[in-house]
Amino acid sequence: MVVRTGDDQTGAQAVPVVELLGASKSFGALKALDHVDLRIAAGECLGLVGHNGAGKSTLVNLITGLFAPTEGQVRYAGAANHLEAGIRAISQEGTLCPNLTVLENLSVVQRDLTGLGWRRRAADRIRSALDVIFPGHRIRSDSLVIDLTLAEQQMVEIAIGFADGLRPARLVVLDEPTSSLDASIAAQLLAHIRRFCAEGGAVIFISHMMGEIFDTASRIVVMRDGRLIAERPAGQFTRQGLVDAMGHVTESDVQPSPAALARALGDKSQAILRTPEGIEARKGEIVGLAGLAGHGQAEALARFYLSQSSDWHGAARPAAAFVAGDRKRDGLMPIWSIRRNLTLAALDTLTRWGLIDTAKEAAIGAEWQRRIGIRTPDMGNPILSLSGGNQQKVLFARALATTAGVIVMDDPMRGVDIGTKTEVYDMIRHEAARGRTFLWYSTEMDEIRNCDRVFVFRNGTISAELEGDRISEENILAASFQFDEDAA
Amino acid sequence: MTMIHKAPWFWAWVAAIAAFCATWSLSAGGAGGTALAVAALTFGSFSVMTGLGQMLVITMGPGNTDLSIPATMTLAATLSLKLMGGMTGSAGLIVLAGLVSALAIGAGVGVANFALIRLLRIPPIIATLSASFLYQSLAIWSNRGLRIKPPQVLADFTTGRALLGIPNLAWVALIISFGFWVLLNQSGFGRRISAIGQNPRAARLAGVPTARVSATTYVICAIMAGLTGFLLACFSGGAALNMGAEFLLMSIAVTVIGGSSIAGGNSNVPGIWAGALFMYLIVSMLNSYGLGAGVRLLSTGIIIIAIVAAASGRKARL
Numbered sequence: 001m002v003v004r005t006g007d008d009q010t011g012a013q014a015v016p017v018v019e020l021l022g023a024s025k026s027f028g029a030l031k032a033l034d035h036v037d038l039r040i041a042a043g044e045c046l047g048l049v050g051h052n053g054a055g056k057s058t059l060v061n062l063i064t065g066l067f068a069p070t071e072g073q074v075r076y077a078g079a080a081n082h083l084e085a086g087i088r089a090i091s092q093e094g095t096l097c098p099n100l101t102v103l104e105n106l107s108v109v110q111r112d113l114t115g116l117g118w119r120r121r122a123a124d125r126i127r128s129a130l131d132v133i134f135p136g137h138r139i140r141s142d143s144l145v146i147d148l149t150l151a152e153q154q155m156v157e158i159a160i161g162f163a164d165g166l167r168p169a170r171l172v173v174l175d176e177p178t179s180s181l182d183a184s185i186a187a188q189l190l191a192h193i194r195r196f197c198a199e200g201g202a203v204i205f206i207s208h209m210m211g212e213i214f215d216t217a218s219r220i221v222v223m224r225d226g227r228l229i230a231e232r233p234a235g236q237f238t239r240q241g242l243v244d245a246m247g248h249v250t251e252s253d254v255q256p257s258p259a260a261l262a263r264a265l266g267d268k269s270q271a272i273l274r275t276p277e278g279i280e281a282r283k284g285e286i287v288g289l290a291g292l293a294g295h296g297q298a299e300a301l302a303r304f305y306l307s308q309s310s311d312w313h314g315a316a317r318p319a320a321a322f323v324a325g326d327r328k329r330d331g332l333m334p335i336w337s338i339r340r341n342l343t344l345a346a347l348d349t350l351t352r353w354g355l356i357d358t359a360k361e362a363a364i365g366a367e368w369q370r371r372i373g374i375r376t377p378d379m380g381n382p383i384l385s386l387s388g389g390n391q392q393k394v395l396f397a398r399a400l401a402t403t404a405g406v407i408v409m410d411d412p413m414r415g416v417d418i419g420t421k422t423e424v425y426d427m428i429r430h431e432a433a434r435g436r437t438f439l440w441y442s443t444e445m446d447e448i449r450n451c452d453r454v455f456v457f458r459n460g461t462i463s464a465e466l467e468g469d470r471i472s473e474e475n476i477l478a479a480s481f482q483f484d485e486d487a488a
Numbered sequence: 489m490t491m492i493h494k495a496p497w498f499w500a501w502v503a504a505i506a507a508f509c510a511t512w513s514l515s516a517g518g519a520g521g522t523a524l525a526v527a528a529l530t531f532g533s534f535s536v537m538t539g540l541g542q543m544l545v546i547t548m549g550p551g552n553t554d555l556s557i558p559a560t561m562t563l564a565a566t567l568s569l570k571l572m573g574g575m576t577g578s579a580g581l582i583v584l585a586g587l588v589s590a591l592a593i594g595a596g597v598g599v600a601n602f603a604l605i606r607l608l609r610i611p612p613i614i615a616t617l618s619a620s621f622l623y624q625s626l627a628i629w630s631n632r633g634l635r636i637k638p639p640q641v642l643a644d645f646t647t648g649r650a651l652l653g654i655p656n657l658a659w660v661a662l663i664i665s666f667g668f669w670v671l672l673n674q675s676g677f678g679r680r681i682s683a684i685g686q687n688p689r690a691a692r693l694a695g696v697p698t699a700r701v702s703a704t705t706y707v708i709c710a711i712m713a714g715l716t717g718f719l720l721a722c723f724s725g726g727a728a729l730n731m732g733a734e735f736l737l738m739s740i741a742v743t744v745i746g747g748s749s750i751a752g753g754n755s756n757v758p759g760i761w762a763g764a765l766f767m768y769l770i771v772s773m774l775n776s777y778g779l780g781a782g783v784r785l786l787s788t789g790i791i792i793i794a795i796v797a798a799a800s801g802r803k804a805r806l
Contacts, residue, residue, distance in 0.1 A: 321695065322693045330690050330693050331690050333683055334686060334687070344683060344696070
């Protein structure tokens, strides 16, 4: 299919619903979207693919009017804004209010549902949308959302996106809409998308299930680093071609760790840890957890760490230590000094008769300030006086200052500058050489290349285990996306 | 110490001293100064002892408050006085038995409180409040209206001023306060309470045994309530069912007035003393003005709100 521009004789197929003209979006120094030109016509289903951080969500947020472009334009044909243009978005993580009923949730987005009898009108709208999209569903419009199953909640969210309203839906953005649906329900949705587009509606479809993309999309757009790098009718892509287009192909320049070398030379030492998900690691090994964000890596790490530590027993020699990536939520003690933040995990090695040996604490603080390069004139300064990168170093030092044999890292390099990253990579390799094992969840490819072994996660389970030369962006991407699902 | 005015307890002490001077100036010619100080130290001691326990609990962050302090005081006082009243033998042994039973009852209450919070996942405020009805009922059931006098030794001790003219109770409270200061500022346990108060999730991920620290804190708080109940009953000549009532809000007020953060993580011991003395002095000051009970309560409430507002305003500017 060729996308024509302008209002010519091809009818519904050629009317653009939304048009991006050189649209860019920056967050500080980070350019999330870089001069994107895109036109979405009525009647087409656009498949949008790309790795984490490729700019898909930013693109969607520009189209749905959540962000204004830093540069360029977003233009809605014949309408002043996204609401008038009939643009609806269904996000990946639920946006329903759990304490409201299904029809009340509809009224949250459809502001015309007011006055006498709004409940009846809302119930009619949501019921007919559910009946059309998911025939045979058993969702009552007066059920509380919290009482629905995850799949039912997702169905409601989709139905709200397609439901009749003051302005009919003309473009619906679906971000991973099938993530909690089973195959038969997903097939109903895909059939509805095709029907919706055939009747002149437009859809932007984001999925990591390649089969779904090929089933529904009339055109596929590949994003990488905030740009559109490929844009073709769906029929002109092969599955392998699509994966190749998503990833960079660069040579690995990372030296394997001593543990990996020893194993390559025939050392068959046993795994020192095994998790229920199937993650395995040997002593001194750097093990990566890869895959798309939110596919169960962080949860697997947290479960492993919690199983290794206790609510009841502090340990002077803990089995594992945790490095938080979400510093504010999982790491920092905001009112404490840098030094106190650093020594928290190793507190049991600093106490005598329950009292803290402050001289010893100061010595440990000074040692790690030197070793990991925390840039501050005084370790007694508040932790919040440090930059984000230096705060992260403190959290690294907190874990490394323990005697733990396993260091668990939950995407710890978020928002950290490249200089700090390099320093910390060196520190990790150095510590691994001394026999420490690292479990490292990362969404960034150049970090995963530092690993000796990589487990790729998809939908909460391990979809591939890669080792040595097989750790490449292509292999990780191939394992992150699902190809052979049964489109029943 | 050039930075003394930045300490969280600084303004509480200023307020306490101001309240002392204001009350003193009302009494005839300054002669009442000593009497006022003695009374403030005596009654303040009870607030200090309950406040110290409450402070530890509040340090663990939002939602953590022990509302069972009054009932625990009553229960511990009633049962220990009953035990001592029924004993014959050496005075020392009787006193020891009473003290140990009061502390043990406190410890039992603390364990029960924590069990409710942890096992039934009830929010601490609800758990301790509802449990306090249980403790209060136990006290009523065992008391049955009979009023048992404390042993003479204890009555003399709690009302006496053996050293430097300072009430014995104030010495007891001072020694315990020192213990709490060490616990809070010098021990690994105090560090961990503060960590939990700032961010319980991060504390757990840094290896803090959160359940143990939390359980210990609730037990310490309840033991302090038991001890205070025991001493208060000996001081006032017997246990009474409503003897702890005023310490519910008092323990929280002295913690907050003393500059400890109600949001958790940041507490201090000197402020508890300032808060306790201030609260006593402000009531006596309003008494000396001859105000009615209603106006007195109203003024007390307004003054507390003003101090807390001033304290939080100070933090916002830092």
